Amino acid sequence: MTQALAQLQQRFDPSRHGALVALAVILLFNLAVTPNFLQAQTLFVNISQVATIAIVAMGMTLVIATGGIDLSVGAIMALAGALAPLIFLSDFATANPALGLLAAIVVPILVALCCGVFNGVLVTYLNVQPIVATLIFFISGRGLAQVLTNGNLQTFSNPSFSYLGTGKVLGLPFQGWLVLVIALVLFWVVTRSVFGRQLLAVGGNERAARLAGIPVNRVKIGAYVICAGLSGLAGLIVVAINSASDAARIGTLMELDAIAAAVVGGTLLQGGRAPIFGAILGAVIIQLVKYTLLANGIADEVALIAKAGIIIAAVYLQQARKE
């Protein structure tokens, strides 16, 4: 028994398992304090809210793994989220509902992917620092979305589109399943695919990767494109949940949540590691902290401070690892 414990202690790696411990602590705390925590409703609310953070955080994880960062995710969410209602509320879509719905999902995501190409090209071919390159869309993307919608709140009633945010499969929110599918695909990409290996190599040592013949620029652009595409998808989900699109509010501060989730999940900011399920774990922790404080009547502003605390703890654990 003591031997097993000692072995467990030896295997324990704070940078990898710290987040799990944190999750357990939050869950136990909620069970003890938060009223009605063990209700199905609580689970649904949290899943539907965590999905967008998790989706963006997975994309962010890939970008950070190349040694970059993407500040434009929230703005791209807003852009995609503003475009979708514009499309399915148009005359064309009212005439062809099925085609209109398809276009309302595909076009915003395509636009998001183009934003990703733009980010990637700036970072690679033009050699702009990632934080500056993505700052361009961080500022202009939301502006663009507001110009497109004249700054108006677009409300709508479109049950098929809203399925993205309110639908249920096997009793659980649709977007929860979406997260799972994306995670499985990305996990395969990172651990098994050639692209994934190249991604980690670029993040681990870019000069060595280039010398080994890895198409560094293409790989990096790929990461930004995936991240932007996932952000676009997340934007659609937010709009679908609310049955309303407000370009000024969709995805605000999402870049910080996503970066925090990635870091809490064990992604190294200097690149070279891409724990996809870690990003989801990080997203869940951040969501649960928000929920815990909210459910116990503590103001949203305090939640921000708590989030900062989590990031500090996560980074500390990463740094504390020493041979």
Next chain:
Amino acid sequence: MNDLIQMTGIGKSFAGIIALQNTSLAIRPGEVHAIIGQNGAGKSTLIKILTGVYRRDEGEVRMNGKPLAISTPREAQDAGIATIYQELSLVPLRSVTENVVMGYEPRNRLGLIDWKAAHARTREILARFGVKVDVTRQLGSYSTAIQQLVAIARAVSLEAKLVIMDEATSSLDDQEIETLFSVVRNLRESGVAVLYISHFLDELYRICDRVTIMRDGRTVATHDVAQTTKLGLVSEMLGRDAREIQAVGLTALSGGHGQPGEVLLEAQDMRSRTGLRGASVTVRRREIVGLGGLLGSGRTEAARAIFGLDPLTGGRVVHHGGVRIDNPAQAIALGMGFLTEDRKADGIIPHMSVRENISLALLPRLRRLGAVDRARERKLAQHYIDALQIKTAGMEQPIRELSGGNQQKVLLARWLALEPEILILDEPTRGVDVGAKFEIQSIIRKQVAQGLAVLLISSEFEELVEGADRIVVLQDGRSVSELQNPGVTEDALIGAIAHQHERNVA
């Protein structure tokens, strides 16, 4: 005499692999003490324990008889232990001064950094070394040699009691080594102890007082240098009989000199912004072509241009396939490999395993439905781990945990796995111990016998003279002469380099 540093019974293991076992080291004040041993013998680990980079599992460290508890490099510096690492650990984008005073900046009355004093102090210390540079310029704009001296200047400025030099001379030319040695002598005279780690035994006899030999994570013996012989030291390092070694010779590259085959690659009159001013070299199948010349003569630059890393502004590289080479990916697709000089910056992916590091350049060929063919990858990695006798806990061990020589073997495996036609080797045995050096050289020779063409860059004349079938001598970015083996001697090579220099002066 009381010892300055006394390390006893030191033990350390990484992930269950023993790196050090019951290791001891005693350094007297004001002596130059050498540690020698093969790569993987535990030299670096022992140093890193002394300097607080690693934590020891067992044992005791005493300084001036008092137990020393150091857990960070900063604490080591404060205790008077300064380190100059094998791979430079300075900040290339900051000025020379900032690098020297970093963390110990002189302050003025307002608590701000007193730059005037800082620059003056830096200039004064560097002047003592005979180095005159603009201390306000970025460190990265200077040669590796100058950077190394700056690292030493930093140690001196911290008024260290012990200066540790890990492979300090590996990137210096003869004159710079002379300067360094005079600095070391200065330190000794002022009572500072120097711990000197080097693979060059000749240096040891020139500068060191005592030597400690390490093997397989243990200290084997400590001698007064004056009472040792080179052969004796090598045999203690390798744990083999002295006579046996004498029979084998000093490098394992020699013995080839077969008939070279057809021309594979011809670089004609290469010019580039990196300093090539008309370099030409021809590479044939089954031969080793050496690039000789001094530091900065354009050897590495020529290799980089041939590999498609730096664009040419003039001249051309003709590959027998008729394809132009614009980037490394193309060069690799044409069957070329490039083992670079700077292992840490251009070679290893530290987070990745030995397996992943070996297969890196081969990924396009291991692709199956977009995925890496893991079964083939594993087989390949195991094959090269066995064939090159890479010392590792397994192919999944992160490469950063391997010793320098074994990292170099992994990188060699990366390129050999491509089954290349042409392999460029830039200082393949630099910072590698005698044993691994032999192994790497004999692997290369074996591959050449099977048809590989090698472009060899080496600062060790011995390696070039014994190894290369032909030596192209470079000077200031130009190829100035060519020596043909057999018949090349070290004196002839040095003569060729020097002769050209004289002619240029005249």
